[in-house]
Amino acid sequence: MAVEKIQLDNELAHAAAKGGAFLFSPVGERRVFCPELFSEEQRSFYKTALEFAMKRVLPQSEAIEAKRPGVLPGLLKEAGGLGILMVDIPEAYGGLSGDIVTSALVAESQAVQGSWTVSFGAHVSIGTLPIVFFGTDAQKKKFLPKSATGEWLFAYALSEAGSGSDALGAKTRADLSPDGKHYILNGSKQWITNAGFADVFTVFAKVSGDRFTAFIVEKGTLGFSVGREEHKLGLRGSSTCPLIFEDARVPVENVLGEVGKGHKIAFNILNMGRFKLSVGSAGAMKNTLGLGAKYALDRKAFGHPISDFALVREKLARGAATAYAAESMGYRVAGSIEEALAHVSDGSKNHAFDMMRALEAFAVECSICKVMSSEALHNLSDEVLQIHGGYGYVEDFPIERVFRDQRVNRIYEGTNEINRMLIPGMILKRAMKGELPLMEAAANLDEEIADPARLLPNAQGRLVPERRLTEGVKRSFLLAARAAVAKFGTAIDERQEVLAALADIAIDAYALDSMIARTLQRNGDPQAGLRDALCRFFAAEARDRVHKRTRDALAGSLAGDELSGALRGLDVLLPYVPQDPAALREAIVPAVLEASGYPFSY
Ligand SMILES: Cc1cc2nc3c(=O)[nH]c(=O)nc-3n(C[C@H](O)[C@H](O)[C@H](O)COP(=O)(O)OP(=O)(O)OC[C@H]3O[C@@H](n4cnc5c(N)ncnc54)[C@H](O)[C@@H]3O)c2cc1C
Secondary structure, three states: OHHHHHHHHHHHHHHHOOOOHHHHOOOOOOOOOOHHHOOHHHHHHHHHHHHHHHHHHHHHHHHHHOOOOOHHHHHHHHHHHOOOOOOOOOHHHOOOOOOHHHHHHHHHHOOOOHHHHHHHHHHHHHHOHHHHHHOOHHHHHHHHHHHHHOOOOEEEEOOEOOEOOOHHHOOOEEEEOOOOOEEEEEEEEEEEEOOOOOOEEEEEEEEOOOEEEEEEEEOOOOOEEEOOOOOOOOOOOOOEEEEEEEEEEEEHHHEEOOOOOHHHHHHHHHHHHHHHHHHHHHHHHHHHHHHHHHHHHHOEEOOEEHHHOHHHHHHHHHHHHHHHHHHHHHHHHHHHHHHHHHHHOOOOOOHHHHHHHHHHHOHHHHHHHHHHHHHHHHHHHHHHHHHOHHHHHOOOOHHHHHHHHHHHHHOOOOOHHHHHHHHHHHHHHHHHOOOOOHHHHHHHHHHHHHOHHHHOOOOOOOOHHHHHHHHHHHHHHHHHHHHHHHHHHHHHHHOHHHHHHHHHHHHHHHHHHHHHHHHHOOOOOOOHHHHHHHHHHHHHHHHHHHHHHHHHHHHHHOOHHHHHHHHHHHHHHOOOOOOOHHHHHHOOHHHHHHHOOOOOOO
């Protein structure tokens, strides 16, 4: 009996721990991981990494942006000397075998200067992780210790001039040499971060023109060269160049993973890239909010600091609320991955491989966080530039660079359009496989609409209207998904506008669910009132976004009486609750101004 119970508990925990499960369990039912649960060790690692970024990287921002030779690679090597590059590398190969929370904290800590952030990420994440996850023992022994210390710097080459989103459409080919000792690579890669100084590249090419495969290509390989630097809108200090392969001879022992299985490497690395981009963007949001708050306090107009004006204060309130949401989502994913690791681990001690499988389980959340945080950072940097007035438009203030630098976040690690297709696509696929109870939940929907009190039975305590809204948002997803699946079946792939609307609903559902669950866990917290206010502000705006996007999805799937009925149901799920915008805002802004930025710290 006891054994059965334990097994059942494990199964339940496992089911709840699956990616996409947030749509099907009430907000706050399960404890979510959040910054307040960081261990002392994690905080201390973050502080060390942050100190390096603030004291060593930021003061060299001008030299980095001018691409002064040696500065950026020199800083990477310096970071290696301090142990900041080695979190994701197994101990056996000179690393720390760190947990994913520490890895995320390091990514966030380095989000102080865009060119640095992307170069750091390309080295530790997409550059090195293919070998961590898929390398042979010999490859790991050869490359990882040197990545850990920064002695060798790494890059990742998937995109080509003719194929970015359509990565499997790559044209670069690899042919086995007659003596079977080398692959001969021909073709080119485009937009490769760190290319100008990297020593080691993960390069994707098609063996015999059709079997997509990853190779480790070392600098100095005969027939391999790096093209000229791109001149970019932002990230001007980072190196971005094409790679050229003209009969480049890559030893067969440098094949990474299996021939013909390169797509597995490419897609799994993207999950980690998306996750780290999202926590990095959350960190950048907090820094950007600081730029806005400080400027608003300093600048005077009409005899007042501009921080007195409601329209400036509204921007700060929105920035704080979205940063709190992004932070809550990113670290919840980190905690979910850690939890899933306990389930996927088969005891083989292959932690890296287990980590990759755990990341795959939460690929939906990785995409959700990537889209949300890149767009939230975009909007915030735009608003903080606006707070700077004309001074936001000139180079003397850092917001000008921040605005240019952040723009690319919506383009790489899968464009936000591609991620928007993936989010509902993965949820629906899991539901079809019986891994998520979408059909069962959709079957209850009409009864819930008829008796909306069932959405949040016996609710009491804090944030009741926002918790109810969160349940309504999840049901809005079900309402729209049910209509779309009934109308289009598997042909839903061809209705991108409906998929994108579903993605947007899922993004707000995850944001609300994460920030509210985190907030409710904080009993007795002196900042509880502020946290509640951040949730209320975000929820009020999310309600309107979700109402619109659900209408879009329904109108794309239904017509006539069916559409009218569904829209009436939507109004029940997401009732309009009038709120005074000044009151919502003023519950937040004094704390932002007092902290001169984001009002919480680790
Ligand atoms: C600064 C910078 C650094 C980079 N670093 C690297 C790196 O280190 N390594 C690397 O491999 N790559 C890197 N990239 C490349 C980046 O990953 C690609 O630019 C990105 O994947 C988009 O590909 P693309 O530019 O070919 O655009 P395309 O794929 O041509 O897309 C163009 C537009 O069409 C849309 N689109 C395309 N397909 C679809 C579809 N099916 N449905 C709907 N919309 C669609 C896209 O969303 C986009 O808006 C970098 C890019 C930049 C700008």
